[in-house]
Amino acid sequence: MNPDELLFAETHEWAKVVDEDGAKVATVGISAFAVEQLTDLVYMELPSVGTAVEAGREFGEVESVKAVSPLYSPVTGEIIAVNTSLPDSLETLNADPYNAGWIIKVKLTNESSLAKLLDYAAYQKQCAEEG
Amino acid sequence: MRNTRATQPIFELSKPGRRATRFPRPDVPARPIEDLLPEHCRAAAPPPLPELTEPDVVRHFTNLSTLNMSVDTHFYPLGSCTMKHNPKRNERLANLPGIADLHPYQPDETVQGLLQLLYELQDMFAEISGLPAVSLQPAAGAHGELTALMVAAAYFDDLGEKRTKVLVPDSAHGTNPASARMAGFDAVTIKSDPRGLVDLDDLRSKLDEQVGVFMITNPSTLGIFDDQVAEIADRVHKEGGLIYLDGANMNAILGIARPGDFGADMMHYNPHKTFSGPHGGGGPGAGPICVTDKLGPYLPSPVVCQRDGRFALDYERAKSIGRVRAFFGNVGVLVRAYCYIRTHGPDGLRRASENAVLNANYLLSRVKHFLPVPHGERCMHEFVATASELKKTKGISAMDIAKRLLDFGYHAPTVYFPLTVSESMMIEPTESESKETLDAFAEALFRITDEAADLLHEAPHTTPISRPNEVQAARNPVLKWTSC
Amino acid sequence: MPYTFNTPEDQQAMLDAIGAASIEELFAPIPSSLRLKRPLDIPAAMGELELTQHIQTLAAKNEHAGQKICFLGGGSYDHFVPAVVDAIASRGEFYTSYTPYQPEVSQGNLQVTFEYQTLICQLTGMDVSNASLYDGGSAAVEAALLCMSVTKRSRVVTTASVHPEYRQIIETYFTHLNAELVTVGSPDGVVSVEELANAVDDNTACVLLQQPNFFGCVEEAERVARIAHDRGALLVVSCDPISLGVMKRPGDAGADVVVAEGQSLGTPMQYGGPYLGIMACREQFVRRMPGRIAGQTVDRRGTRCWVLTLQTREQHIRREKATSNICTNQGLFALRAAIYLSALGPQGLREVSELCLQKAHYAIEQIVADDRFELAFPQPVFKEFVIRDTKGKVAEVLAECHELGILAGIPLAKWYPDLADCFLVTVTEKRTKHEIDQLADSLTRASVTDSVVSV
Structure with a gap:
C-alpha cells in the first residue's frame, strides 16, 4: 500500500479501510516514522483474534531494549486477523511498514473515529513538528 | 591477572567423574531408596549439573571476580546507590557463629543476644527517623515501600475510608509506582517544577479525598532537599492522606533532619546503602520501615519487644497486616547496619552525612563548568549533571561519557535517571572517598568531554569486553548455557 | 571518623572551591524549623575492638547450631557449607x-x-x-x-x-x-x-x-x-x-x-x-x-x-x-x-540428598521406638517428619531436650491448632548417628522425667 492511501492516528498508527463482504474492515499498522523513532525493536505483544478494540485504546505493545510503547487502535471494532508472523520478523516493520508490516485487521463496529484520523500530508506535518 | 582459560562458562570445564565435595557414607543403616520413596517421586538420575574439581571451581570464580568493578577496588559514584566503603569488621561480626548459625525457629530464650541487638536497632532506627514504630521484616527497599503502603491501606480500611490513589513525583524511583500498584492503589504522577522540586500547583490539582499516600523522595533523586516538604505534608494531612518518605537518600541527613520531624508518616531505610551493608553484586538488601505511633499497630508481625528484662518476638498484634516475609527478616544485613551505627554514634553519623554532602558539593563545583548541573549550584549528597549540550554540539551522550569513564578506572555514574533530566548523569561520591580521588575523577571527566566523539562512541577500549549487543540479547534471548 | 578521609585542611580547601563559608552552609536548603537541634539519642561511638567485644558478648548469649544439636527445619536448614x-x-x-x-x-x-x-x-x-x-x-x-x-x-x-x-x-x-x-x-x-x-x-x-x-x-x-x-x-x-x-x-x-x-x-x-x-x-x-x-x-x-x-x-x-x-x-x-552446586556436582548432590533421606528414616525408627511418640502421618518423607507426643506435652518435651543440649523440633501448634500435640523434626546430612541416638535418648528421658513428675 502507498502511504498516500492511508489514514493516520496522532499516535502513529495507520489504518486502511476497505469493504469486505458488506462490512468495513480496517487493516492497522504503525508508521515508518514510528518504527524509526522506536529504534531496534526487540519484541511485540499482540492481541488474539476476537478481541474487541476501541479507538484510542491500547491493543498491544512494541518493545525496544529499554522502552515499551503501547500500540493504540485507530479504529473501533473486533479483531478478525492478526499478523502472527510479525513478532518473529520484526525487521519487516522497518522494511515494509505499510504492507507486510500490517499488525491487525479489525471489523469496524463504529466508524465515527475515522473522522479524527489524519491524511498522509497532515500526518507528515505532525511528524515534522515532532521530529 | 585474569586467566581466560578459567572464565569460559563453567559447564565447558566439566568432565564426567570430577568432583569437589564428597560426603561420607551413611553412618546409619542404609535402606534401599525404593523402600523409602515411591516411584512417582523418585529421580531416575541426579540433575545434570557440571562436574568439577575444587581447583576448577576456585580458579573459575576467582577469575570471574576480577572482571568486576567494586567498591573495594574502584571509585563507584553510582548515584542513588550510596556505594560507600563496606567495613570489614561488619562482615566478620555478622559471620560469628553466634549470629550466622542461628535457626529462625529457635526459642526466644536461646537467642536473647540477637533479639537484644534487633531491639536496640529498632530503637536506633526510630530515633534516626523520628518515627517511633519499626518493622525490620521487609527484605529490600521496594519491599519496604510495598509493606508501608499495605500498612496505610489497612489504616484507611480501619477508618472506613476508601482511598484509591497514591501520588508519585515524576522524578521518583520506578519502584514507587510499581509498589503502589501492588498495594492496590492507582499511581498518579505529580510533575516537577523547573527547580526539580514537587510542582505544588500540579499537587493541588490532584490532591483530593481519594488520595491515600503521597510518596516523596527527600532529598530528591536530583540531590535536592525539597524545602516545601512541610507544606506538602500539611496539605496532604489536611486531606486525610499520609506522607511516605522513600529513604533512599538518607545518607545526606543523618542526625541533621528527621523525616518524622518534616512531616513523614512512614519511611523505609536502605541499610545496604545508608548503613554500609555491602551491595552483594545486586543484593541482599533490607527494607526496614518506620511509622508514626498511629500506624504502628498495622506493622507486620512479629516485632521484637522487651518484657521483664527479656526479649521476645511479639505476635499478639490484632491489627497487623500480617506477614510480608517468612521468618524474621534479613537479619544478616540488619546486624551489619547495627555495627555501622554503633561504630559511628551520634556524632559519627552526622559527620558521615556532612562529609557525604561536602564531597558531593566539591565534586559539583569542579564538574559544573564543563558538565552543566541544571538544578542548582549546590546539592545534598549527590547531583545530576547533563550531557545534553555535548550531545547537541559534539554528539557525545551521557552513555558515551559513562563508558569512557570505565577506561579511566572509574565506575560510571547512574545514567538516564532520573527521567526528568535529559542525558542525565547522577553522581554520588559518598563520604568514604578522598579529595584526591574526587580531583582525579573530575580531571578524568574533563578530559573525556574534550575527547573526539568517535573515540567515545567506541568506548570502553580497555575493559574485558566492549559494548555488548543488547538488541541481540533481547531479540533472541539466550538465558542459559546449552551444549552446542 | 571511621571511614572518611577529609582532614580539616581538606575540608577548608573544598569549601573554598565550593565558595561556602562552612559545611553548615551546605545544609541551608533544609529550613531551620525542620532540623534536628540536638544530637541523636543513640549510644556513643565504639572503636573496632570495643564493637567486636560487644557483638561477641551478644553472640555469646545465643545458642547456635554448633553448640546445640539442631533438628530444626521448616524452611531454614543446617546443611553443610563447603x-x-x-x-x-x-x-x-x-x-x-x-x-x-x-x-x-x-x-x-x-x-x-x-x-x-x-x-x-x-x-x-x-x-x-x-x-x-x-x-x-x-x-x-x-x-x-x-x-x-x-x-x-x-x-x-x-x-x-x-x-x-x-x-x-x-x-x-x-x-x-x-x-x-x-x-x-x-x-x-x-x-x-x-x-x-x-x-x-x-x-x-x-x-x-x-x-x-x-x-x-x-x-x-x-x-x-x-x-x-x-x-x-x-x-x-x-x-x-x-x-x-x-x-x-x-x-x-x-x-x-x-x-x-x-x-x-x-x-x-x-x-x-x-x-x-x-x-x-x-x-x-x-x-x-x-x-x-x-x-x-x-x-x-x-x-x-x-x-x-x-x-x-x-x-x-x-x-x-x-x-x-x-x-x-x-x-x-x-x-x-x-x-x-558446582562444587557438589550431580554425585555430590545425590550423596547429600541420600544422607538426609537415610538419616531421617533412621531417626524416625529410633524416636518411635518409645511408644509415647508416633509418626503423625503415614506418608513417605524426605528429611523432615512430624512426631506426635501421645501425651500431648510438646512444650515440656522440647524444653527437656533443650536442657540436654538438643533443639529437637518445631512445635506446630502456632500454625496448626489441631496438631498441638505434634512437632516437626528435621535431619540433615550434618546430624551423625550419635546425635540422632542422643535425640531419641533425650526424648525418652524427657518422657520418663515427665512420667515421674506426673505420677
Whole structure:
C-alpha cells in the first residue's frame, strides 16, 4: 500500500479501510516514522483474534531494549486477523511498514473515529513538528 | 591477572567423574531408596549439573571476580546507590557463629543476644527517623515501600475510608509506582517544577479525598532537599492522606533532619546503602520501615519487644497486616547496619552525612563548568549533571561519557535517571572517598568531554569486553548455557 | 571518623572551591524549623575492638547450631557449607559490587548470574530461571502473581501442607488485590486430592504445591499437575533443592513454575535471612517473570558476553505496569548457590540428598521406638517428619531436650491448632548417628522425667 492511501492516528498508527463482504474492515499498522523513532525493536505483544478494540485504546505493545510503547487502535471494532508472523520478523516493520508490516485487521463496529484520523500530508506535518 | 582459560562458562570445564565435595557414607543403616520413596517421586538420575574439581571451581570464580568493578577496588559514584566503603569488621561480626548459625525457629530464650541487638536497632532506627514504630521484616527497599503502603491501606480500611490513589513525583524511583500498584492503589504522577522540586500547583490539582499516600523522595533523586516538604505534608494531612518518605537518600541527613520531624508518616531505610551493608553484586538488601505511633499497630508481625528484662518476638498484634516475609527478616544485613551505627554514634553519623554532602558539593563545583548541573549550584549528597549540550554540539551522550569513564578506572555514574533530566548523569561520591580521588575523577571527566566523539562512541577500549549487543540479547534471548 | 578521609585542611580547601563559608552552609536548603537541634539519642561511638567485644558478648548469649544439636527445619536448614563457598563469596570484587548496570565492568557478576540461571534450570528441570528473588516465600507469592497475570484468572488454590508463613504472605499480598486464596486441607499430611480437584475451577490461575511439603511428606505432584492442567490452571511447585538429588525434578513432574528457598545451597541460617528466592518457569512465561535476568550476547568485537536483558519487564522502565516492584536480587546468595552446586556436582548432590533421606528414616525408627511418640502421618518423607507426643506435652518435651543440649523440633501448634500435640523434626546430612541416638535418648528421658513428675 502507498502511504498516500492511508489514514493516520496522532499516535502513529495507520489504518486502511476497505469493504469486505458488506462490512468495513480496517487493516492497522504503525508508521515508518514510528518504527524509526522506536529504534531496534526487540519484541511485540499482540492481541488474539476476537478481541474487541476501541479507538484510542491500547491493543498491544512494541518493545525496544529499554522502552515499551503501547500500540493504540485507530479504529473501533473486533479483531478478525492478526499478523502472527510479525513478532518473529520484526525487521519487516522497518522494511515494509505499510504492507507486510500490517499488525491487525479489525471489523469496524463504529466508524465515527475515522473522522479524527489524519491524511498522509497532515500526518507528515505532525511528524515534522515532532521530529 | 585474569586467566581466560578459567572464565569460559563453567559447564565447558566439566568432565564426567570430577568432583569437589564428597560426603561420607551413611553412618546409619542404609535402606534401599525404593523402600523409602515411591516411584512417582523418585529421580531416575541426579540433575545434570557440571562436574568439577575444587581447583576448577576456585580458579573459575576467582577469575570471574576480577572482571568486576567494586567498591573495594574502584571509585563507584553510582548515584542513588550510596556505594560507600563496606567495613570489614561488619562482615566478620555478622559471620560469628553466634549470629550466622542461628535457626529462625529457635526459642526466644536461646537467642536473647540477637533479639537484644534487633531491639536496640529498632530503637536506633526510630530515633534516626523520628518515627517511633519499626518493622525490620521487609527484605529490600521496594519491599519496604510495598509493606508501608499495605500498612496505610489497612489504616484507611480501619477508618472506613476508601482511598484509591497514591501520588508519585515524576522524578521518583520506578519502584514507587510499581509498589503502589501492588498495594492496590492507582499511581498518579505529580510533575516537577523547573527547580526539580514537587510542582505544588500540579499537587493541588490532584490532591483530593481519594488520595491515600503521597510518596516523596527527600532529598530528591536530583540531590535536592525539597524545602516545601512541610507544606506538602500539611496539605496532604489536611486531606486525610499520609506522607511516605522513600529513604533512599538518607545518607545526606543523618542526625541533621528527621523525616518524622518534616512531616513523614512512614519511611523505609536502605541499610545496604545508608548503613554500609555491602551491595552483594545486586543484593541482599533490607527494607526496614518506620511509622508514626498511629500506624504502628498495622506493622507486620512479629516485632521484637522487651518484657521483664527479656526479649521476645511479639505476635499478639490484632491489627497487623500480617506477614510480608517468612521468618524474621534479613537479619544478616540488619546486624551489619547495627555495627555501622554503633561504630559511628551520634556524632559519627552526622559527620558521615556532612562529609557525604561536602564531597558531593566539591565534586559539583569542579564538574559544573564543563558538565552543566541544571538544578542548582549546590546539592545534598549527590547531583545530576547533563550531557545534553555535548550531545547537541559534539554528539557525545551521557552513555558515551559513562563508558569512557570505565577506561579511566572509574565506575560510571547512574545514567538516564532520573527521567526528568535529559542525558542525565547522577553522581554520588559518598563520604568514604578522598579529595584526591574526587580531583582525579573530575580531571578524568574533563578530559573525556574534550575527547573526539568517535573515540567515545567506541568506548570502553580497555575493559574485558566492549559494548555488548543488547538488541541481540533481547531479540533472541539466550538465558542459559546449552551444549552446542 | 571511621571511614572518611577529609582532614580539616581538606575540608577548608573544598569549601573554598565550593565558595561556602562552612559545611553548615551546605545544609541551608533544609529550613531551620525542620532540623534536628540536638544530637541523636543513640549510644556513643565504639572503636573496632570495643564493637567486636560487644557483638561477641551478644553472640555469646545465643545458642547456635554448633553448640546445640539442631533438628530444626521448616524452611531454614543446617546443611553443610563447603569452605570453597565462603572463600570465593568473601571476595570484595563480588560482595562490594552492585547490579551490573555497566556490563563491560561487571562480566564476573553477569556470567555468574547466567551460570546460576543455567544451574537452576538443570536442578529444577525448567526452561528459564531469573537471577533470584528475596526468599522462598516471596518467590511463592510472585509465582502466584505471575500465574494470575498469564491466565488472567484471580483464584489461587494451595494446600495446608504448604509452608504456613508462605501462605500468610500470599494472604497479606492478596488483601488489596482482586484475588482469592483457597486452602485445601491436608488431613493425612498430604493434600486431599479429591478436595483439591473440587477446589480447582475455571477461574483458578494456579495450584501452589510444596514438595516435599511442610510436614516433610511427599505429595503426588503429577496427579496434582493433571488436575490443574485439566482446568487450564498452572502448577507452581515450591521445592527443597536438596531433595532433588533423589527426588524427581518439578519440571519432570508437570510444574509450570518452580520456586524454592535456596538457603540450603550454601547460605548460613542467619536467623531467617537474607536468603535466596529461586524462581524458574517454562519458556512461554519468561516475559511475565519478575526480577532480573541475564542473557548471552556478543560485544562489538564478537566476543561472547553477558548482559541484563528483557529489562522492559522491570519497574525502572515499566513503573506501575511492571511485572513486580522487585528491584534488588540476592546476587551474593545466587553466587553462593552457584559455587555450591558446582562444587557438589550431580554425585555430590545425590550423596547429600541420600544422607538426609537415610538419616531421617533412621531417626524416625529410633524416636518411635518409645511408644509415647508416633509418626503423625503415614506418608513417605524426605528429611523432615512430624512426631506426635501421645501425651500431648510438646512444650515440656522440647524444653527437656533443650536442657540436654538438643533443639529437637518445631512445635506446630502456632500454625496448626489441631496438631498441638505434634512437632516437626528435621535431619540433615550434618546430624551423625550419635546425635540422632542422643535425640531419641533425650526424648525418652524427657518422657520418663515427665512420667515421674506426673505420677
